[in-house]
Amino acid sequence: IIKAVKQRMATIRQTLPKGVTVDVYLDRSELVGRAIHTVQKNLLEGALIVVFVLVLFLGNWRAGLVVASVIPLAMLFAISLMRLFGVSGNLMSLGAIDFGLIVDGAVIIVEAIVHRLHGGGAGLTGRLSGEQMDEETYLAASKIRSSAAFGEIIILIVYLPLLALAGIEGRMFRPMAQTVAFAILGAFILSLTYVPMMSALALSRNADPKVTISDRLLGWLTRRYDPLVAGALRHKTLVLATAVALLVGAFLLFRTLGGEFIPQLAEGDFAVELRTLPGSSLEYTIEKSQQAAGILQRQFPDEVKEVVAKVGAAEIPTDPMPVEAADLMVILRPQANWKKADNQAELAEQMAAAVGVIPGVTFGFQQPIQMRFNELISGAKQDVVLKIFGEDLIQLADYARQAGAVVRRVPGAEDVYVEQVTGLPQIVVRLDRARLARFGLSVGEVNRTVQTAFAGQTAGQVFEQERRYDLVLRLRGDLRRDINSVRQLFIATPTGQQVPLEQVATVALEEGPNQIQRDDTKRRVSVGFNVRGRDVETVVREVQQHLRQQVRFAPGYYTTYGGQFENLREATDRLSLAVPVALGLIFVLLFFTFNSVKQALLIFTA
The missing domain is CATH 3.30.2090.10 (Multidrug efflux transporter AcrB TolC docking domain; DN and DC subdomains)
Known part of the structure; x- marks a missing residue:
């Protein structure tokens, strides 16, 4: 789309009157290019590491290459299905691919074949004929086939909860689960068909046992592992008590963890929401926008490339805003050139303090995509929106001021914005x-x-x-x-x-x-804030606790929380149902694999 826009703009520039130019100040193709480059780099490095480890531990370079060849073929299979089902290739979908999961089934089958051919356990010696090679490969692969198949199916089931997500979170995480599922499905098919066939063709037919570097490495590890296992068997009670204690400790630690809807992507630019007093003129808003832009460019010359302000609505009002509001697009230089901050969060705090000296103006620092994303979620530009519902506008405005004062005292809640409904x-x-x-x-x-x-x-x-x-x-x-x-x-x-x-x-x-906002035909006023330095869930929980203690709402007045916290709660509710179902399916597969409840529980509890 961006390429098509650039091509059309090249035509439009030729028709512009003399003295009129069109300059691009925000180009999202640069962010897309950086993301795709990161994915390509990680995929290439991951593939090389996997190939090295395979060759090292299989002790057979031919076997390692047979397993490694599954990676590009599985990726081709996944990309074909992505094309068929309309899944785009992006940082979320391609970045989630794990080559270790892809080659898992192939490693099991190839290792079984190598062990049967060269391990000496089958009593094979000398050079095998083509028929003997095919038969031994078939026997080795058929014995281990069910274990490899069940292992990959279990991995597929792990991603089922992500497919159960709906709404915005579903649109974000479902492509990731689909891409990984496509790749694992391709690897599963290849491990049952392509891998045994290639093993019979590519592996050496010389069945004489021989010691490889892999055997020496694994022997060294085994000599150190055996005493550890023997000690664990002698102190079963201590090992079991330690495992239970670690499980309980992990559960208690998990309860203290915060929660966020999605991790923040470093976009490389800032989108600053500027608000003047209600009733301010267009000229006044422009003046304050230019004043803020001048402060940022003077105080951060090594960090800021340019600042562009957008006020009001265009002829086609796809993003309308009142004249007392403006969006400042702060285009940043490469982070290697920064001198006053090491990351975007620190830079945002310094910039907020710099422009905070302008009286009667509030600022909210976010990123361009993040701001638009928040608007799509809740209609507001902040990460979290506290909505207060009621009938009387004056009473709503008073509650909003009290709530704003409470939010400002909560650590991590920044850029607090109280909607002005009167004045x-x-x-x-x-x-x-x-x-x-x-x-x-x-x-x-x-x-x-x-x-x-x-x-x-x-x-x-x-x-x-x-x-x-x-x-x-x-x-x-x-x-x-x-x-x-x-x-x-x-x-x-x-x-x-x-x-x-x-x-x-x-x-x-x-x-x-000033304005009257309604949700579900009910009057409401909103208090928005961004979260920096802490997680969204913990901050909102503290806000809820302080509001219950410090603000008393009259009958008929109540609050709701929108934005990222609302989506986090909805996603958590869905996962609380989908995850237990997935765990139940995994246990059923383990039971069918071992035909033993005891053995299935032993592996499941691990």
Whole structure:
């Protein structure tokens, strides 16, 4: 898509008027390129390590290459199915592939074949014929086939819980589970067909037993392992008690771990949400945006490449925002050039402190994709959104201020934003019907005049080649903002007399609602915050605890938590059902493999 946009922009640039240029300040293809390069590098390094370990421990370079050849073939199988099912190749899907899992079944089968041919256990000597080689390979592979098959099926079952995820978490993690499942399925098929065939063709037919470097290495390990096993068998009670203690300790430690919906990806840039006071003009927001951009560029010259501000809505309002809000895109230089910080979190804290000196303006530091992701989840740009529901706007605003004060005292909660639902200055006109009747005016006539003066009235149309624009008549901007000009607005009476508005109405400057937000037809106000330095779940739990202790809500008022915490909770609920089912299936497969509940439990508890 980005390549197609660049090609189209090259055509558009040729049609621009003289002096007009289009500059790209945020190019996500660079992030995609870095991610794909990371995946390619990791896959290549992983493949080389696996091949080295296979050759070393199998003690037979031919056997190692037979197993290693499963990797590209399984990847080809996986990529074909990804193409068939519409799964894209990205950091999440390709980055989860583990070559050790892919070659697991092939290693088992090849090791069994090598052991039968060259281990001396089958009593084979001399050079085998083609028929003998095929028969011995078949016997060795058939004996171990069920163990290899069940092992790979168990690995497939491990990824089933991820396929049960829904919503945004499902769209993120399901491709990863699908890609790994495709690769393991391909390796499973290859281990039962391709691997025995290639072993019969590629392995040496000389069946005379011989000692390899692998035998020496494993013998050295065995001599040190035997005393350890003997000691464990002599002290069964101690070993069992230690295992139980470790299990209980691991469970208790697991309960203290925090939780996050997804790990944060280092995008290499910042998206800063800027908010001025309600009712601020466009000029004021632009001024503060430029002031913040200047501070960042002056104080962080080695870290900041450029700062671009976006205010309001475009002609096609896909991302509308009020004039008192702006998004600052802080384009960063490569991290190797940074001097004031070692990572993005530290740099964000320093930048937040630098722009925090601007009075009456709040800032929230995130990353471009992270900000849009949060908006898709909850409609807000922060990581976590506390929503307070109720009827009275003034009461909601008071609860929001109290909740904001509580959140600010929780460690890890940064960039706290309290939604302003009141405080917007408004010029309110209250008509006096008795005075209107005295001049023979109606409410509709006065409203029409006021509407024309402030909102404007179409007086005609202007044509510019194929485009057509409405010609709107209204008062000048300075007159619309002056309450005295509003009071002196003349109203035409039926007799032709001009009457000032203040003679038939009371004109006053009052505070009104800034915005009224609803979820499920219920009024609500939100308190948003980002999480840095701690996990989302722990921070939200502390916020919930402090709110219960410090804020008393009237009947009919309640809170909910959205954003990443909401998705984390939903994913946890689904996994709490899917994981036990997967564990049950694994135990059933172990039972069918060994035909013994005791042996299945022995392996399952490990």
